[in-house]
Amino acid sequence: MNLAKKIKEYGKKIGLDEVKITTAESLSTVKDFLTEMKKEDKLSKFVKSDLDLITDPKQVLPTAKSVIVTAISYKVDINQVPNLKKDLRGKLSKFAWGEDYHNVIGSKLDQLRAFLNKKDPTVETKKFVDTAPTVDRALARRAGIGWQGKNCSIIHEEYGSWIFIGGIITNLKLETDMPIKNKCKGCQKCIEACPTGALEEPYVLNSSKCLGYITLSKGYIENEKRKAMGTRLWGCDTCQDVCPYNQEAKSGNHVEFQPQTVEHYPRLPTLLTLTNKEYKEKFSSTAMNWRGKRPIQRNAAIIMGNLKNPKAISYLIDGLEDPKPIVRAHSAWALGEIGDDSIVIDLRKALAREGKKRVKEEIRKVINQLLDGC
Numbered sequence: 001m002n003l004a005k006k007i008k009e010y011g012k013k014i015g016l017d018e019v020k021i022t023t024a025e026s027l028s029t030v031k032d033f034l035t036e037m038k039k040e041d042k043l044s045k046f047v048k049s050d051l052d053l054i055t056d057p058k059q060v061l062p063t064a065k066s067v068i069v070t071a072i073s074y075k076v077d078i079n080q081v082p083n084l085k086k087d088l089r090g091k092l093s094k095f096a097w098g099e100d101y102h103n104v105i106g107s108k109l110d111q112l113r114a115f116l117n118k119k120d121p122t123v124e125t126k127k128f129v130d131t132a133p134t135v136d137r138a139l140a141r142r143a144g145i146g147w148q149g150k151n152c153s154i155i156h157e158e159y160g161s162w163i164f165i166g167g168i169i170t171n172l173k174l175e176t177d178m179p180i181k182n183k184c185k186g187c188q189k190c191i192e193a194c195p196t197g198a199l200e201e202p203y204v205l206n207s208s209k210c211l212g213y214i215t216l217s218k219g220y221i222e223n224e225k226r227k228a229m230g231t232r233l234w235g236c237d238t239c240q241d242v243c244p245y246n247q248e249a250k251s252g253n254h255v256e257f258q259p260q261t262v263e264h265y266p267r268l269p270t271l272l273t274l275t276n277k278e279y280k281e282k283f284s285s286t287a288m289n290w291r292g293k294r295p296i297q298r299n300a301a302i303i304m305g306n307l308k309n310p311k312a313i314s315y316l317i318d319g320l321e322d323p324k325p326i327v328r329a330h331s332a333w334a335l336g337e338i339g340d341d342s343i344v345i346d347l348r349k350a351l352a353r354e355g356k357k358r359v360k361e362e363i364r365k366v367i368n369q370l371l372d373g374c
């Protein structure tokens with residue numbers, strides 16, 4: 001058995017669902033595409049700015065000859081997840097349900113590196129997990145892990161697009177795999193379902209419009225995007241949920257990706273008042289561990305507004321007293337969405353004590369909106 005086959009066999013043995021190999025040639029067309037996207041300000045801020053580095057494996061490892069690309073399915077058996085869709089709850093994207101995938105796939109890649117080292121102690125390797133999503137996907141497409149869908153996800157023939165991608169750049173010259181045929185054909189379901197028009201054309205995702213990025217970003221969210229969030233607390237699965245190739249996708253059944261410290265529909269009042277200690281306890285082992293608690297609190301306030309459930313009013317009034325302006329501002333907006341004019345007194349009190357211009361503007365706007373509606 002040649003080394004490429006042994007690597008694939010070992011990868012499957014340690015729980016990777018797919019292992020393919022491509023060359024270490026640079027991704028020059030991807031670099032051109034990203035350069036254009038950057039010029040048009042459509043590129044996610046999470047993509048590292050050094051495009052040469054992220055599109056050329058040899059910039060990471062000068063002796064690179066091959067890239068081993070791996071995928072692990074994060075789809076879990078829904079019957080094993082409690083049904084919590086009621087009351088004041090918000091939805092987490094499936095990628096954020098369980099343990100931090102960087103750690104899960106990262107430790108499997110470490111095992112794979114150790115395996116290579118045993119075969120050849122002089123081997124050079126560099127691992128990557130989420131170096132930049134677009135580039136990981138480009139390597140996955142070239143290695144034949146799946147085809148790139150019009151929603152920009154990589155679609156694996158069995159596991160659909162519910163996969164995390166990671167890999168190893170190595171100086172070993174390995175037998176490579178071929179890309180697989182794109183099966184999107186005339187389908188446009190993802191483009192039609194996107195609530196913000198972020199999929200501007202097939203295969204072109206404008207990150208500045210994408211709720212997958214917006215919900216993870218810091219700072220204020222534009223009003224129209226707040227509404228578009230619906231109940232999306234962290235990430236957005238819509239363009240994957242509608243994909244025909246995801247309907248019957250096989251589950252990897254990795255227990256690590258089942259909800260553990262955080263429910264997949266967490267209670268919003270608990271999140272709005274999250275303390276640093278609670279944030280650490282609940283989120284440090286998840287893929288939501290890198291942004292801090294403010295965006296989670298902000299999103300919880302927005303969703304309570306979108307739910308228009310009067311039960312949220314008392315929590316949002318408390319939110320007007322949060323130490324962070326971002327939480328106060330979005331709590332005020334959410335109160336306006338619920339639209340109960342009895343809260344004008346609380347909003348006026350909040351306005352009187354508020355010191356931040358932006359928050360004052362948000363509160364004033366809501367007071368006017370509620371009084372106009374009287």
Ligand code: SF4
Nearest residue numbers: 194210211212236239
């Ligand atoms: Fe649109 Fe959501 Fe897909 Fe982003 S993740 S492209 S917002 S459907």
Ligand code: SF4
Nearest residue numbers: 149150184187190243
């Ligand atoms: Fe392709 Fe249709 Fe899936 Fe979009 S929804 S990725 S067009 S198959």
